[in-house]
Amino acid sequence: MAVSYQNLKTQTLDDVRAAIRAGTYASHTAGLGQGRLQANLAILPEAYALDFMRYCQRNPKPCPLVGVSDTGSPFISTLGKRLDVRADVPAYNIYRDGKLAGSATDISEIWQDDLVAFAIGCSFTFENALQRAGIDVWHITNNTTVPMYRSNLQTIPAGPFAGEMVVSMRAIPNDRLGEANAISDRFPYAHGAPVSWGDPSKIGITDIERPDWGDPAPVPEGFTPVFWACGVTPQVAIENARLPICITHKPGHMLITDVAEDAEVPVLKQD
Amino acid sequence: MAVSYQNLKTQTLDDVRAAIRAGTYASHTAGLGQGRLQANLAILPEAYALDFMRYCQRNPKPCPLVGVSDTGSPFISTLGKRLDVRADVPAYNIYRDGKLAGSATDISEIWQDDLVAFAIGCSFTFENALQRAGIDVWHITNNTTVPMYRSNLQTIPAGPFAGEMVVSMRAIPNDRLGEANAISDRFPYAHGAPVSWGDPSKIGITDIERPDWGDPAPVPEGFTPVFWACGVTPQVAIENARLPICITHKPGHMLITDVAEDAEVPVLKQD
Numbered sequence: 001m002a003v004s005y006q007n008l009k010t011q012t013l014d015d016v017r018a019a020i021r022a023g024t025y026a027s028h029t030a031g032l033g034q035g036r037l038q039a040n041l042a043i044l045p046e047a048y049a050l051d052f053m054r055y056c057q058r059n060p061k062p063c064p065l066v067g068v069s070d071t072g073s074p075f076i077s078t079l080g081k082r083l084d085v086r087a088d089v090p091a092y093n094i095y096r097d098g099k100l101a102g103s104a105t106d107i108s109e110i111w112q113d114d115l116v117a118f119a120i121g122c123s124f125t126f127e128n129a130l131q132r133a134g135i136d137v138w139h140i141t142n143n144t145t146v147p148m149y150r151s152n153l154q155t156i157p158a159g160p161f162a163g164e165m166v167v168s169m170r171a172i173p174n175d176r177l178g179e180a181n182a183i184s185d186r187f188p189y190a191h192g193a194p195v196s197w198g199d200p201s202k203i204g205i206t207d208i209e210r211p212d213w214g215d216p217a218p219v220p221e222g223f224t225p226v227f228w229a230c231g232v233t234p235q236v237a238i239e240n241a242r243l244p245i246c247i248t249h250k251p252g253h254m255l256i257t258d259v260a261e262d263a264e265v266p267v268l269k270q271d
Numbered sequence: 272m273a274v275s276y277q278n279l280k281t282q283t284l285d286d287v288r289a290a291i292r293a294g295t296y297a298s299h300t301a302g303l304g305q306g307r308l309q310a311n312l313a314i315l316p317e318a319y320a321l322d323f324m325r326y327c328q329r330n331p332k333p334c335p336l337v338g339v340s341d342t343g344s345p346f347i348s349t350l351g352k353r354l355d356v357r358a359d360v361p362a363y364n365i366y367r368d369g370k371l372a373g374s375a376t377d378i379s380e381i382w383q384d385d386l387v388a389f390a391i392g393c394s395f396t397f398e399n400a401l402q403r404a405g406i407d408v409w410h411i412t413n414n415t416t417v418p419m420y421r422s423n424l425q426t427i428p429a430g431p432f433a434g435e436m437v438v439s440m441r442a443i444p445n446d447r448l449g450e451a452n453a454i455s456d457r458f459p460y461a462h463g464a465p466v467s468w469g470d471p472s473k474i475g476i477t478d479i480e481r482p483d484w485g486d487p488a489p490v491p492e493g494f495t496p497v498f499w500a501c502g503v504t505p506q507v508a509i510e511n512a513r514l515p516i517c518i519t520h521k522p523g524h525m526l527i528t529d530v531a532e533d534a535e536v537p538v539l540k541q542d
Contacts, residue, residue: 050321050387053328054339058349060536068325070429078329078427116321156349156541158341185535188459192535264456264463265331270427 005143008032016256021087023105028252029090030124030140037189037261038254039066039079039119040231041089042238043107043247046071049116051159055237056120058156062165062233064189066266067119067257074111076119078267080258085117091250093235098242107247115247120231122254123168125190125261129183135176138217145252146170147211148230152204153195155233160241167195167203167227169211171219180226189266197226213251276414279303287527292358294376299523300361301395301411308460308532309525310337310350310390311502312360313509314378314518317342320387322430326508327391329427333436333504335460337537338390338528345382347390349538351529356388362521364506369513378518386518391502393525394439396461396532400454406447409488416523417441418482419501423475424466426504431512438466438474438498440482442490451497460537468497484522 003019005027011019013033019025029038044052049071056063067076074086086108094102094110104110123146127137139146146168153165172180177197185193196203208225209216213232219225238246249255259266274290276298282290287303290296300309315323320342327334338347345357357379365373365381375381394417398408410417417439424436443451448468456464467474479496480487484503490496509517520526530537 046321050317050324050342053321053324054341057324057336057339058538060538065328068328070325071321154541156538188536264459267329267331267427270425 013256013258017088020090021084026090026105026253028145029254029256030127030146030252033256035128035261037066037079037257037259037263037266038122038124039257040122040234041085041249041255042118042120042234043085043115044238044243045112045245046114046116048160048241048243051161052118054158055155055161056118056234058158059233060188061191061195061229062155062231064121064191065118066121066189069117071116072113074117076117077270079119080268083255083257085255086111089249089255090253093248093250095238095243095246095248097244098239103250112245119255119257120234121189121191121266122231123191123228124254126184126187128261129187130180133179133183135172135180137170139215144217145214147215147217148213148232148251149205150212150236151227155237161237163233163236163240165195166213166230166232166236168230169208169217169225169227171217171223172226174222174224177224177226184228191229191231194226194228197224200225203227284527284529288359291361292355297361297376299416300525300527301398301417301523304527306399306532308337308350308528308530308534308537309393309395310528311393311505312356312520312526313389313391313505314356314386315509315514316383316516317385317387319431319512319514322432323389325429326426326432327389327505329429330504331459332462332466332500333426333502335392335462336389337392337460340388342387343384345388347388348541350390351539354528356526357382360520360526361524364519364521366509366514366517366519368515369510374521383516390526390528391505392460392462392537393502394462394499395525397455397458399532400458401451404450404454406443406451408441410486415488416485418486418488419484419503419522420476421483421507422498426508432508434507434511436466437484437501437503437507439501440479440488440496440498442488442494443497445493445495448495448497455499462500462502465497465499468495471496474498
């Protein structure tokens with residue numbers, strides 16, 4: 001039986017993960033998991049893994065790496081003792097030859113021995129910090145997915161991986177812009193400080209009301225649109241690289257880890 | 272003709288790099304380069320590069336990756352337009368089959384097409400910040416190399432890479448410990464906050480007066496020994512991995528990059 005977002009919002013990490021793993025919750029994860037680090041996911045063949053890691057290293061704002069599996073392993077022990085990337089994400093996109101070929105809520109049946117899973121930090125960490133500072137985050141309050149745009153900012157290539165940076169937008173009250181900048185700057189594993197603010201056309205966004213991913217969000221009078229580097233960026237690079245197979249999370253539907261979102265480094269204490 | 276440390280200390284980055292590249296300066300780089308990010312260097316065959324990157328990702332305190340070359344390329348364009356890792360480090364150690372096989376001030380003649388160069392952040396960044404805050408750093412003031420110790424803290428393995436964490440020690444006045452912690456915590460690409468302080472035996476150091484690398488430094492009355500994760504850690508992991516060939520900087524003799532040491536991310540603006 002399907003579980004509702006409002007119901008899960010007050011649940012523990014274990015309950016949230018159980019619902020996701022069972023496939024009874026397949027929606028976005030903003031605000032879920034009670035303060036744990038959430039991550040974008042990209043799973044691809046080992047043959048491309050070194051170049052993809054170089055791509056992430058060269059583009060740390062959109063692609064802050066927070067965990068990498070051993071080749072063939074669906075576990076990332078630095079992020080969670082029992083975390084299984086085949087089932088612990090609410091919804092996956094499956095790409096073949098660079099094209100979206102389907103989606104799923106569990107990828108156990110298509111797992112391959114040569115796959116490597118990459119977890120990339122996401123903006124939820126600093127969104128929670130913004131909310132704690134009393135700065136409203138509209139898409140969380142309104143249970144939608146953050147608006148995301150393909151910008152004209154170019155990432156630094158590595159092997160076949162290249163492309164424009166994807167950015168996410170939050171409308172921030174004009175008198176709190178400095179504070180929002182400083183708060184997000186404290187979280188380098190969650191995209192850090194904004195990459196742009198104000199006029200969207202500066203970074204090639206022509207219509208702020210029509211995001212390329214996620215849902216539109218208003219920019220009321222007295223607010224400024226602020227753009228952060230977004231973890232969907234590697235999905236664009238992966239599409240450009242036309243890999244034979246690649247599996248990602250569905251935007252907004254993240255991997256919730258065991259690591260505290262304000263941990264200095266995204267590494268669980270090992271036994 | 273050899274150039275002295277005291278002479279180079281007031282020189283520009285270009286002058287410092289020219290002396291290093293020409294082989295006329297082959298000593299340590301603490302305090303040189305006027306506020307640029309300095310880095311540990313590890314060069315190894317592509318066959319081991321993915322595991323090594325995973326090792327760095329899982330151990331971000333000792334091994335904060337700040338740059339990675341393309342396979343076969345001695346250039347790391349994100350760290351410097353003309354940076355050449357074959358000549359721009361004052362002194363190199365060359366390991367064969369996991370054993371130190373020699374040293375050099377230039378490795379152009381032994382460069383191979385399958386090599387990948389990794390730059391790993393170093394403590395100089397936060398040392399400069401400590402000095403700006405009026406906290407003396409003894410080994411810089413006294414022109415010696417920071418004392419480094421093999422601790423009993425275990426790193427998280429990846430492939431053949433594993434081993435104890437190497438730590439560096441600075442004696443901090445007791446009434447400034449909190450401040451030294453907070454200052455270094457601001458630099459995640461330079462090992463971040465300390466991993467231990469006080470009794471050295473807590474982390475397996477039996478004789479603080481006999482460091483495993485670098486020079487001894489005093490811990491006067493009223494001071495506490497503070498231990499930071501050290502970029503020599505990957506050298507230990509590399510020795511343990513017994514790679515056919517691996518080239519590193521000589522401890523303390525770092526790669527000086529073009530990137531400002533307080534940059535949010537270690538990436539030069541690309542043209």
